[in-house]
Amino acid sequence: MSFGGPQWPQQPHDPYQQHQQPTAQTPDWSALAEASAARTRRKRLLLIGGAALATALVGTLIATAIVSANKKGDDGANLADTTSAAPELPTDTAKPQPSFSSVAPPPPPDPMDFISSAAKDKAPIGPDTLFPGKKLTMGDRVHRKGATASTTDCGSAAEDGLGAVLERNGCTRVIRATYERDGVAVTVGVALFDTEAAALKAKEQAVGSVVPLAGSGVKGFCQSQTVCLRRTNTLGRYAYFTQAGFTSGKKVTTGEKAVYKASDDLAAFTFNQIYARGRTQASAAATAPAAGGQ
Structure with a gap:
């Protein structure tokens, strides 16, 4: 039946074409496993680095303590040596002291x-x-x-x-x-x-x-x-x-x-x-x- 207007041709229809419903995407298990392994390695490296740093700090503290102790010991020994080597001053200055003649000896005979x-x-x-x-x-x-x-x-x-x-x-x-x-x-x-x-x-x-x-x-x-x-x-x-x-x-x-x-x-x-x-x-x-x- 015509209504006096132009007739548009209809889209050809493929009897074998069926409309497919969209489906959910499947996860990439291999990529997930690789990422998990990388995170594990980073944690292990961080733990090892932290332990090494802690060990170095402890060694430095121990060495500093030893040097300080030795220095104190040396200072004490030096002080003891100085104290023991100091001559005793006479306490009784009223005693007669030795005197030396200021007269030059005579020249040898000619x-x-x-x-x-x-x-x-x-x-x-x-x-x-x-x-x-x-x-x-x-x-x-x-x-x-x-x-x-x-x-x-x-x-x-x-x-x-x-x-x-x-x-x-x-x-x-x-x-x-x-x-x-x-x-x-x-x-x-x-x-x-x-x-x-x-x-x-x-x-x-x-x-x-x-x-x-x-x-x-x-x-x-x-x-x-x-x-x-x-x-x-x-x-x-x-x-x-x-x-x-x-x-x-x-x-x-x-x-x-x-x-x-x-x-x-x-x-x-x-x-x-x-x-x-x-x-x-x-x-x-x-x-x-x-x-x-x-």
């Missing part, structure tokens, strides 16, 4: 005081004390000792005018010794006077020299027809003279270094021996008061 005056120069003297041993070593030079002599007749031990000078100034003794090395011989003579002033006058007036002393393996030297090296010096109350030359009789010239060196060696040795007398006697005098008080 060796020159003993070798400048016969009144103080009392040590034994002779050829063996002034010229000991059988040889003289000076550096790399060895001088063999020959004859020695000692006399109170000063004039007989000197020549060419020196004897008169010695006697005029009060010479009391002359001690001589000869040394030889490689054909060069030296005689040294030491003249003794009572005072230093007398020895100095003899040096100022000196002419000639001591008589050369041969013998004991040393041939004669510095005879009248030759030229030798003569020297004079003093120390304290002693005047000493050297005469050096060749045992062959050769004349000594200014270029003969061996002769000059031998003369230097004997003069230096004699100086040292005389000064050693003064030093020995000064040392004995310095210790004499202490020895007498024992």
Whole structure:
């Protein structure tokens, strides 16, 4: 039947199509199990971390307590040591206290005081004390000792005018010794006077020299027809003279270094021996008061 309007075609109908009712969604059991396991693991980690932190805190507290205890113990020990080491102060200050002299000790005696005056120069003297041993070593030079002599007749031990000078100034003794090395011989003579002033006058007036002393393996030297090296010096109350030359009789010239060196060696040795007398006697005098008080 038509109502005069257009006819709309109807939707085709599928006889096999049925209307389905919506149904509820099924839970994902696998996902739920995984989430539960994750929560369990987190709880376990939190428990382990908390336990470790607690253990560390306890250890720190214990260490702090031990250090504090040790420090207190050390402080106590130090205090005890300090207290025990403190010296006790004297309680009775009225007792006399030791006193010390403010006066400086006297200076030691001067060796020159003993070798400048016969009144103080009392040590034994002779050829063996002034010229000991059988040889003289000076550096790399060895001088063999020959004859020695000692006399109170000063004039007989000197020549060419020196004897008169010695006697005029009060010479009391002359001690001589000869040394030889490689054909060069030296005689040294030491003249003794009572005072230093007398020895100095003899040096100022000196002419000639001591008589050369041969013998004991040393041939004669510095005879009248030759030229030798003569020297004079003093120390304290002693005047000493050297005469050096060749045992062959050769004349000594200014270029003969061996002769000059031998003369230097004997003069230096004699100086040292005389000064050693003064030093020995000064040392004995310095210790004499202490020895007498024992």
